Amino acid sequence: MTELVKVENLRVIARSDSGRETPIVRDISFAVPRGKVVALIGESGSGKTTIALSLMGYARSGCRIAGGSIRIGGRDILSLSASEKAKVRGRNVSYIAQSAAAAFNPAKTIMSQVIESAMIHRLTSRAEAEAKAVELFRALALPDPEGVGARYPHQVSGGQLQRLAAAMALISEPELVIFDEPTTALDVTTQIEVLRSFKSVIRDRNTTGVYVSHDLAVVAQIADHIIVLRDGAIQESAATEQILTDARNPYTRSLLAAANPTAPAQAAPLAADAGEPPLLEVEALVAGYGAAGSDGLPAVTVLNDVGFTLRPGTNLGVIGESGCGKSTLARVIAGLLPPAGGTVKFRGETLAGSAAERTKEQLRSIQIVFQMADTALNPTRPVDQILGRPLTFYHGVKGAERTRRVRRLLDLVQLPAHIADRYPGELSGGQKQRVNLARALAAEPALILCDEVTSALDTVVAAAILDLLAELRRELKLSYVFISHDLSTVRTICDDVMVLYAGRKVEAGSRAAMRSAPLHPYSDLLVSSIPELRTGWLDGLGKTGGEMGLGSAAVLARADRCPFFSRCPSRIESLCDTQMPPVRRLAKGTDILCHQSEAELIRLQADLRATAAAPLDRSLPGESRQ
Amino acid sequence: MNNTMSRLIAARLGVMLLTLLIVSLAVFVATEMLPGDVAEIVLGQSATPEAVAGLREAMNLDRPAPVRYLLWLGGLLTGDPGVSLVNNIPVATLIGGRLGNSLLLAGVTAAFSVPIALTLGITAAMWRGRLYDRIVSFVTICVVSVPEFMVATLAVMIFAVQLRWLPALSFANDVQSLGELLRVFAMPVISLSFVISAQMIRMTRAAVIDTLQSPYVEMAVLKGAGQTRAVLAHALPNAIGPIANAVALSLSYLLGGVIIVETIFNYPGIAKLMVDGVATRDMPLIQTCAMIFCFSYLVLVTTADICAIVSNPRLRHK
Numbered sequence: 001m002t003e004l005v006k007v008e009n010l011r012v013i014a015r016s017d018s019g020r021e022t023p024i025v026r027d028i029s030f031a032v033p034r035g036k037v038v039a040l041i042g043e044s045g046s047g048k049t050t051i052a053l054s055l056m057g058y059a060r061s062g063c064r065i066a067g068g069s070i071r072i073g074g075r076d077i078l079s080l081s082a083s084e085k086a087k088v089r090g091r092n093v094s095y096i097a098q099s100a101a102a103a104f105n106p107a108k109t110i111m112s113q114v115i116e117s118a119m120i121h122r123l124t125s126r127a128e129a130e131a132k133a134v135e136l137f138r139a140l141a142l143p144d145p146e147g148v149g150a151r152y153p154h155q156v157s158g159g160q161l162q163r164l165a166a167a168m169a170l171i172s173e174p175e176l177v178i179f180d181e182p183t184t185a186l187d188v189t190t191q192i193e194v195l196r197s198f199k200s201v202i203r204d205r206n207t208t209g210v211y212v213s214h215d216l217a218v219v220a221q222i223a224d225h226i227i228v229l230r231d232g233a234i235q236e237s238a239a240t241e242q243i244l245t246d247a248r249n250p251y252t253r254s255l256l257a258a259a260n261p262t263a264p265a266q267a268a269p270l271a272a273d274a275g276e277p278p279l280l281e282v283e284a285l286v287a288g289y290g291a292a293g294s295d296g297l298p299a300v301t302v303l304n305d306v307g308f309t310l311r312p313g314t315n316l317g318v319i320g321e322s323g324c325g326k327s328t329l330a331r332v333i334a335g336l337l338p339p340a341g342g343t344v345k346f347r348g349e350t351l352a353g354s355a356a357e358r359t360k361e362q363l364r365s366i367q368i369v370f371q372m373a374d375t376a377l378n379p380t381r382p383v384d385q386i387l388g389r390p391l392t393f394y395h396g397v398k399g400a401e402r403t404r405r406v407r408r409l410l411d412l413v414q415l416p417a418h419i420a421d422r423y424p425g426e427l428s429g430g431q432k433q434r435v436n437l438a439r440a441l442a443a444e445p446a447l448i449l450c451d452e453v454t455s456a457l458d459t460v461v462a463a464a465i466l467d468l469l470a471e472l473r474r475e476l477k478l479s480y481v482f483i484s485h486d487l488s489t490v491r492t493i494c495d496d497v498m499v500l501y502a503g504r505k506v507e508a509g510s511r512a513a514m515r516s517a518p519l520h521p522y523s524d525l526l527v528s529s530i531p532e533l534r535t536g537w538l539d540g541l542g543k544t545g546g547e548m549g550l551g552s553a554a555v556l557a558r559a560d561r562c563p564f565f566s567r568c569p570s571r572i573e574s575l576c577d578t579q580m581p582p583v584r585r586l587a588k589g590t591d592i593l594c595h596q597s598e599a600e601l602i603r604l605q606a607d608l609r610a611t612a613a614a615p616l617d618r619s620l621p622g623e624s625r626q
Numbered sequence: 627m628n629n630t631m632s633r634l635i636a637a638r639l640g641v642m643l644l645t646l647l648i649v650s651l652a653v654f655v656a657t658e659m660l661p662g663d664v665a666e667i668v669l670g671q672s673a674t675p676e677a678v679a680g681l682r683e684a685m686n687l688d689r690p691a692p693v694r695y696l697l698w699l700g701g702l703l704t705g706d707p708g709v710s711l712v713n714n715i716p717v718a719t720l721i722g723g724r725l726g727n728s729l730l731l732a733g734v735t736a737a738f739s740v741p742i743a744l745t746l747g748i749t750a751a752m753w754r755g756r757l758y759d760r761i762v763s764f765v766t767i768c769v770v771s772v773p774e775f776m777v778a779t780l781a782v783m784i785f786a787v788q789l790r791w792l793p794a795l796s797f798a799n800d801v802q803s804l805g806e807l808l809r810v811f812a813m814p815v816i817s818l819s820f821v822i823s824a825q826m827i828r829m830t831r832a833a834v835i836d837t838l839q840s841p842y843v844e845m846a847v848l849k850g851a852g853q854t855r856a857v858l859a860h861a862l863p864n865a866i867g868p869i870a871n872a873v874a875l876s877l878s879y880l881l882g883g884v885i886i887v888e889t890i891f892n893y894p895g896i897a898k899l900m901v902d903g904v905a906t907r908d909m910p911l912i913q914t915c916a917m918i919f920c921f922s923y924l925v926l927v928t929t930a931d932i933c934a935i936v937s938n939p940r941l942r943h944k
Contacts, residue, residue, distance in 0.1 A: 056848055061839075083852070090850035102841035107863035107939050117849040152943045168849070 004175060004208045005032035005055065010068035012050050012059060012232075024063065025050050025232040032176070037202060037209040039223035039240075041216060041255070043458035044429070047232035048212045049098075052178045055210060056093050057085040073175050090117030094169035098181040100161035104153035111149030114168045123172055136167040139204070140197040159190035163197055170201065177202075179211045183218060187321035187485060188529040195221060195531075195538055214458065216259045217531035220244055221538040228252045240535055258459040260533055277348040279447060279479050280310040280333070286341035287325075287332045298340050302328045304503045307342070308496075310447070315473070315480040317494030317511075319487055319526065325503040326483045327371075330449040333481065334368040346447075364394045367440035371452035373432035377424040383410075383435055384420035390442040409438040412475075414468060430461035434468070441472070450482045454489060466493055487526050491515075499523045502563035509590025518601035520592040521570045524608075562595065570596055570604045631941050635932055642928045649920045650702070654695050657909050657916075685711065698910075702917065708910035717910045721896060725918065728895040731818070732880035734811050739819035740826065740873060747830025747869075752857050754835060762827065770824035778817040778890040785813060794891070814891045818884060822876040829872030836868075837861040867934030874930035878923040 012025035025047040032038045040048040054065050057077045070077040072093060080088065089095075094117065097103035104113055114136075115129035123129070130149065137145035140163040153161060162182055169177050182198070183191040199222055202209060213219050219226060219240070226243045228235040228251065236249035247253050285306045290299025302325040310316050318326045331337040333344055335355030344351045346366065352358050370376040377386055387406045391397045397405055407417045413434040424432055433453060440448050450469070454462035470493055472478060484490050490497055491511055498508040499522065507520035519527065531537060562568065562576040571577075572595055581595045594601070665681040666673065682688045686697065701708055707717040750762040786794035792812050837843065838861045846860045885897040900915035902908075935941055 053848075058848060060844075086847075086850045086852055088850075089848050095845070095848040097841060097845055099841065103845040105842040105846070105860050105864070107937075108860075116846070116851070120850045120852075120855070152939050154940050155943065 002034050003031040004034045004073055005030075005210070006069075006071045007031070007051075007055070008069050010051065010054060010070065011066045012047070012054060012063055013066045014063045016062075023066075023232060025054070028068070028229075028232070028234060030227055030234070030237060032208055032210060034208050035206045036224045037207075037211050037222055038225045038227060039211040039213060039219040040227050040229055041213060041219055042229035043214055043255075043460065045231070046229040048214075048229050049180055050232075051229075052180055052210055052212045053095075055176070055178060056089050056095060058089070087121070090174075091121045091123075091172050092174055093176045093178065094172060094174040095178045096162075096165045096169045096180060096182045099185050100165035100182075101153065101158055101185070103165060104161060106153055108152075109149065110151055110153060110156070110164055113153075114149065114164060115171055117168070117172045121172060129171065133167060133171055136170055136201075137164070139201055140164075140167055141193070142167075157190075159186055159194050162186060162194050166198060166201065170205070170207075173205075175208060177207050177209045179209055179213075179222075181213055184213070184215070188487075188531075189321060189525055191218070191531075192529045192538070192541070198222065199538060215531070216244070216255060217533045217537075220533060220535050221531065228255065244533060244535065254460060256533070258463045276312055278309045278345075279312045279314075279347060280481070281307075281345040281348075282309075282329075282333070282342070283307045283345075284342040285329070285332060285339050285344070287328055287337060287339040289337075292340060296340060301340075302503050303332070303339075305342075306500070306503070306505050308498055308505070308508060310479055310481065310496075312446070313477055313479060314496065315482055315494040317490030317497045318481060318483045318500060319485060319490050319497065320500035321485060323502075324500040326485075326500055327451050328503075329500070330368060330451045330481065330483055334366060334449055335363070336368075360394070364443045365446045366449065367443050367445040367447070368449040368451065369436055369440045369453050371455055373429070373436040373456075374424070376436050377432060377439075379424050382421055382423055383427075386424075386435060387420075387438055387442050390439060394443045405442075409442055412441060412472065413438045428461075429457055430464065433457060433461075433465055437465075437468070437472075441476070444476075445478070447479045447481065450480050452484055453482075455484065455486070462489075469493060488530055499526070504563050504593060505591075506564065506594075507590055507592045509586075509588070513586075513588045513590045516588050518586065518598060518605050520594055521568045521596075521601070521604075522564045523592075524605055525567070525569075528608075562593070569608065570601065572596065628942075631935060634935050634941065638928055638931050638935070642924050645924055646917075646921060650699060650917060651695070653913050653916045653920070654691075654698065657913055658691060660907065660909075698913065702914070707914040707917075710908050710911050712906045712908045712911075717914050720899065720911060721914060721918070724894055724896045724899045727893065728881060728884070728897070731811065731814060731884070731893065731895060732877070734807075735815045735818045735822070735880055736877055738815055739823045740877075742819075743823040743826035743876075744830055744869070744873075746823075747827040748834055748857065748862070750827070750831045751834035751838060751861075752853055754831075754838075759831075763831075766824040766827045769820050770828075772820075774817055774821045775886045775890060777820050778813070778887055781813045781817055782890065814887050814893055817887050817890075818880065822879055826872050826876045830865075830869050833865040833868035833872070834861055837864045840864070863937065866937040870930040870933035870937075871927075874926040878926045881919055881922045 008029045010025055010028040011023060013021050014024045015021050024045075028047075028051055030038065040051060042048045050059070050063060053059065055070060055072065055077070057065075057070070057080060059065050065078060068078070072088070075088065075092070077085070077088065104110065111130060111133060114133045115126065118124055118129040118132075119126065124132070133149060134145050137148055142148055142160055142163055148156060148160070148164070156164070162185075165182070179198070183194050186194060195218065201207070202222070209222075211219060211223050216226075223240050225238070226240050227237045228243070228249065230251050235251045236243065236247065238248075243252060244256070247256060285303055286297065286301065287303040288298030288301040292298055306325075306329065308316060318329060320326050328337065332339050335351065335353070335358055338353030346362060349362075351362060355363060384403070384406050387409050388397075388402050391402055391405050395405075403420075406420055410417055410419055415431060415434050415438070419427070419431065419435070424435065427435065433456075437448075437453070453469075454465050457465065466489065469480065469482075473480065480493070482490060482494055491514070494511055496508070496510055497514045499506050499520065501522045507514075507523045514523070518524075528541065560578060560580065562571070562579075562581045565571055565576045568576065575595050579595070581593050583591050583593055584598070585591055586598050596604070665678045665685065665687060669677055669681060679688075686694055689697075698708065705718065707721075709716050710720055746762055746766075750759045753759050782794050785792045792809055834857065838857065840861075843856050843860050846856045851860070881896070884895060885901055887893070888895045888898045896915060896918065900912060900919075903911035903915060
């Protein structure tokens with residue numbers, strides 16, 4: 001076995017603004033054999049991206065490579081001069097960045113950027129490079145391979161950009177490709193398509209790769225060998241199969257456990273009195289952005305005819321991919337965005353569209369927790385002021401009583417009392433999200449709108465926040481509207497689930513009902529797209545609906561066809577594209593927006609499973625292994 | 627050029643015209659509020675009330691303010707800004723030659739300072755933190771802190787009085803050749819360039835550094851691009867908007883704010899004309915000069931905005 005990459009005792013040091021130096025990569029040694037893919041796994045701050053970048057002799061500003069050696073194909077990378085390093089970058093080693101949307105220069109065409117490394121290193125003529133790029137676009141299953149190069153980055157979707165970034169890395173036929181979290185920013189249904197095309201390209205070209213990720217399930221599909229990192233040191237290094245089935249290191253085991261969420265001890269929905277009015281009733285909601293047109297609809301309609309009922313003490317999970325309108329729904333309920341049509345009723349009373357016109361009591365009862373605690377918390381206020389302000393505003397609490405209540409809130413979210421004097425910038429991501437939650441709890445609400453509250457967190461931290469949410473709900477009799485793009489998260493804490501697609505409710509039902517076939521074709525795609533923690537899952541998967549093609553966004557707003565038509569594996573031509581589907585009640589108790597009959601859906605989904613050669617109960621990742 | 631862009635540009639031009647109208651109203655009201663009666667000033671202390679009243683009527687001063695505003699605005703639009711109250715010469719004639727002089731000085735200064743400032747700003751950003759960058763940053767800070775009258779006076783003392791290389795006074799009228807032009811303009815242009823370059827250098831450096839930190843520039847470096855390519859091909863096209871704004875704001879100073887330099891070099895420009903107008907309460911002259919300054923300022927800022935719109939690929943390629 002010949003080694004292409006050999007890293008020995010690599011050390012990288014970060015220098016803070018005050019001049020203090022902290023090691024962020026400590027004595028790392030590993031090797032990558034030719035034609036194999038090695039994964040670097042870890043949470044944020046584990047040093048995985050820093051290690052990957054140092055393979056190109058590159059350190060981000062504020063960091064420097066302090067010691068060790070990196071040999072790639074016999075070249076000692078760290079001893080090269082700056083211009084020699086530039087000759088290796090993009091030629092021998094190439095890089096696929098986490099966010100392709102940011103890694104593409106908005107001012108240049110895609111083609112000029114894809115072939116740039118071939119031009120810089122004078123590998124071929126421009127015409128040959130462009131021909132080769134088109135070939136790569138085709139291999140990566142991009143729509144319109146001839147035309148996509150002439151476009152600008154903002155004109156193509158995120159999933160396509162990520163594949164274009166792969167083409168950009170492969171154009172120079174490098175010896176080593178570094179994949180830095182290339183699918184993290186994508187929706188699950190898109191991720192699956194991108195992973196599939198990466199995998200086939202890696203296999204066809206016998207590429208040697210270093211794959212950086214925080215997601216064990218994704219890595220299990222692509223890597224031959226996994227290195228688990230924590231705080232810049234290697235915790236465990238073994239073949240993929242062994243890590244997944246026989247992890248030795250306790251930290252690896254905790255990562256595996258967090259990647260595989262089990263439902264926390266779930267109290268059955270608090271028994272609701274039959275006579276008690278619903279907590280929240282949303283009816284025929286229409287909302288969007290931009291000035292209203294002559295038909296009363298906003299310029300961009302984001303939510304269309306969405307309705308649901310939330311009983312006291314129950315939770316509703318809202319899922320869907322980015323742009324489906326789930327955050328807009330939370331903003332409408334909170335009064336941040338007045339709806340263009342429909343009503344929101346809270347405890348039987350119709351709420352005013354804008355928060356400014358709601359009573360203080362209504363405002364207090366409904367609180368919202370935003371995804372990014374970083375931007376939701378004022379960085380110039382200490383925690384006790386962040387929490388004290390709503391206490392004074394809603395309850396008129398002041399002085400010693402306020403201090404006591406702040407301490408109680410911190411206690412509720414399981415933070416130590418001394419946090420009260422800290423500023424948000426001094427807290428970790430998980431701590432910030434807890435403060436963010438405590439701020440909502442300060443109002444003593446009946447309903448909390450959680451907008452992707454765990455999406456920006458590492459898996460282990462996110463699991464702890466979910467546990468906290470479940471506990472708070474039991475103690476304080478709260479209801480949540482829990483918005484997420486992650487079906488497994490929603491299923492661990494919600495009683496009811498609503499699936500949104502392109503601003504329409506395509507399926508809604510109880511958590512249990514959402515686990516049994518048949519599902520709405522989009523829900524089915526979502527379920528089958530969640531990567532599973534076993535090797536070979538991706539290979540065994542049948543054809544999925546895939547991501548949206550070019551220009552399909554315009555189709556979404558049309559009222560005369562099913563919004564999911566262009567991606568649906570079960571569509572009926574000349575029916576689904578000419579009529580909006582009816583709402584159909586299935587025997588298991590869910591409502592779906594679909595033209596297909598129940599029997600037909602069962603048959604079609606069983607067929608999809610059969611071609612996938614995967615177990616039929618695959619719709620239950622998590623449970624099936626418990 | 628697509629629809630969105632044409633619409634945005636048309637909207638910018640519309641805003642510019644509206645601003646100009648509001649400014650004209652503000653200028654008119656402000657000059658109305660200046661104390662003193664022009665007729666009395668013109669005729670002197672010994673004037674009889676009848677003479678003053680006659681002159682007021684002849685000057686339209688007895689008509690209500692809104693009517694005078696509309697008369698004045700109509701005159702401006704048709705190219706007739708009125709007659710100087712002080713010496714009965716049409717304002718257009720008074721301003722005509724002076725405006726040409728001012729535009730010439732501004733043009734020469736811009737042609738000289740913009741390329742130098744942009745080059746310094748971009749190169750300082752490229753070698754950020756190195757000795758070169760520190761020297762450029764230090765010198766621009768020094769230059770921006772020294773008042774222009776000091777730079778101008780020092781220049782006169784050294785180059786005109788001591789060395790006798792350059793003329794101390796600048797009369798643009800007697801320029802016959804290019805060499806003479808350079809000699810005449812050298813000192814005012816250098817003094818003005820000192821003032822306006824510092825801001826352009828600092829803003830250009832900041833704008834380029836900002837884009838240099840973006841992931842797509844890091845990606846270019848990881849593709850093997852050298853420093854020059856990363857800056858010129860990747861960072862610069864995305865920094866055009868802020869740079870155009872910095873340039874426009876700096877250049878806008880060249881028309882209205884050059885009074886000190888015009889005074890020291892006795893340069894017959896429009897700023898000096900306006901100050902003289904204020905001293906003699908010559909309303910039509912003041913109003914017209916103020917409108918010219920506002921107009922040129924708006925033209926520059928709007929041009930910068932249009933540059934930013936046109937350089938944005940999201941708007942250019944819908």
